[in-house]
Amino acid sequence: MTRGAGMAGRPVQPGQGPAGPAKTVPSAISVRGLTKAFHGRRVVDDFDIEVPTGAIYGFLGPNGSGKTTTIRMMCGLLTPDAGQGTCLGFDILRDSARIKAAVGYMTQRFSLYEDLTIRENLDFIARMYRLDDRRGRVARALADLGLADRAGQLAGTLSGGWKQRLALAACMIHQPRLLLLDEPTAGVDPKARRDFWDEIRRLAAQGVTVLVSTHYMDEAVQCDFIAYIAYGRKLIDAPATEIPQRLGLVTWRVEGPAITALEAELRARPGLRQVARFGAVLHVSATDAGALDRLAGEFAARGTHRWQRQTGGLEEAFIWLMATARDNFAAGGA
Numbered sequence: 386m387t388r389g390a391g392m393a394g395r396p397v398q399p400g401q402g403p404a405g406p407a408k409t410v411p412s413a414i415s416v417r418g419l420t421k422a423f424h425g426r427r428v429v430d431d432f433d434i435e436v437p438t439g440a441i442y443g444f445l446g447p448n449g450s451g452k453t454t455t456i457r458m459m460c461g462l463l464t465p466d467a468g469q470g471t472c473l474g475f476d477i478l479r480d481s482a483r484i485k486a487a488v489g490y491m492t493q494r495f496s497l498y499e500d501l502t503i504r505e506n507l508d509f510i511a512r513m514y515r516l517d518d519r520r521g522r523v524a525r526a527l528a529d530l531g532l533a534d535r536a537g538q539l540a541g542t543l544s545g546g547w548k549q550r551l552a553l554a555a556c557m558i559h560q561p562r563l564l565l566l567d568e569p570t571a572g573v574d575p576k577a578r579r580d581f582w583d584e585i586r587r588l589a590a591q592g593v594t595v596l597v598s599t600h601y602m603d604e605a606v607q608c609d610f611i612a613y614i615a616y617g618r619k620l621i622d623a624p625a626t627e628i629p630q631r632l633g634l635v636t637w638r639v640e641g642p643a644i645t646a647l648e649a650e651l652r653a654r655p656g657l658r659q660v661a662r663f664g665a666v667l668h669v670s671a672t673d674a675g676a677l678d679r680l681a682g683e684f685a686a687r688g689t690h691r692w693q694r695q696t697g698g699l700e701e702a703f704i705w706l707m708a709t710a711r712d713n714f715a716a717g718g719a
């Protein structure tokens with residue numbers, strides 16, 4: 386699935402063969418068999434992926450599962466022990482300098498100068514990249530992200546949400562075609578999160594491909610595709626909307642009085658199931674549809690609560706995945 390109909394017919398990238406009219410857009414990333422070991426321990430194992438141009442691709446998984454290492458290898462920032470592929474049409478093993486020049490990287494921590502103004506920070510980054518028309522680029526970056534009115538403000542005095550906007554503006558100033566986001570909205574208020582993701586969607590619609598490494602549901606639900614990684618292996622890789630179905634997750638929605646007491650009772654019942662609270666409603670999910678349907682039937686027969694079977698959503702799937710995985714730092718392996 387390629388986001389943004391306007392993308393069709395973009396020229397084929399170098400290394401992908403001759404550009405002809407109306408060619409389909411090549412994948413932004415196409416890698417096979419990526420493997421990496423540190424100190425004899427394999428932290429990424431035989432990783433394959435195709436990332437469509439303009440997609441927002443989420444990388445989920447427990448701490449230490451290999452998400453960052455995988456992303457760094459795909460973008461030519463780290464050399465794999467084995468495997469091959471292309472990123473933005475460049476060979477990940479041979480052309481890492483060209484890939485790096487086309488990638489914007491937004492880390493979790495604010496890494497700009499707090500005692501420089503917004504404009505000075507952007508100008509500094511533009512100098513680092515030795516960009517032409519610095520003044521124009523900085524002005525456009527300020528305007529695009531709604532920062533023009535605040536250009537003279539010291540970066541250190543900005544709120545979390547504005548700092549994040551500035552960080553995004555800074556990592557887009559060289560107009561990268563691939564954006565790497567590492568838990569980009571951690572610790573940012575909900576309104577700023579939404580604004581941030583609106584901006585990311587706008588960039589994706591223009592053809593910027595976005596890779597997001599995250600532990601947060603709010604960020605996962607913004608992604609078009611999700612790859613779930615544990616112990617260095619990709620366990621699931623699918624369009625976000627298909628993830629619940631891939632897990633085989635069935636969900637019952639429960640409404641009614643004294644929902645907290647019911648939640649406790651359901652949690653106390655043996656069997657592998659998930660009870661997630663969404664306000665005054667419970668979502669009870671499991672992969673064993675038969676067992677869950679019997680449980681729902683038994684509780685519904687009491688007549689105290691309304692039980693409705695529904696298709697599992699990404700929220701339930703995300704909670705399921707994160708709950709079943711432990712941190713992977715201590716994982717053994719070859």
Ligand SMILES: Nc1ncnc2c1ncn2[C@@H]1O[C@H](COP(=O)(O)OP(=O)(O)OP(=O)(O)O)[C@@H](O)[C@H]1O
Pocket residue numbers: 423424428446447448449450451452453454455598713714715
């Ligand atoms: N340069 C390195 N040298 C040695 N070990 C490393 C190095 N980089 C990563 N590791 C180890 O590789 C494993 C995978 O790390 P990685 O950062 O890729 O995981 P992650 O899924 O991104 O984790 P997190 O969600 O905590 O950021 C971890 O056990 C980590 O300690």
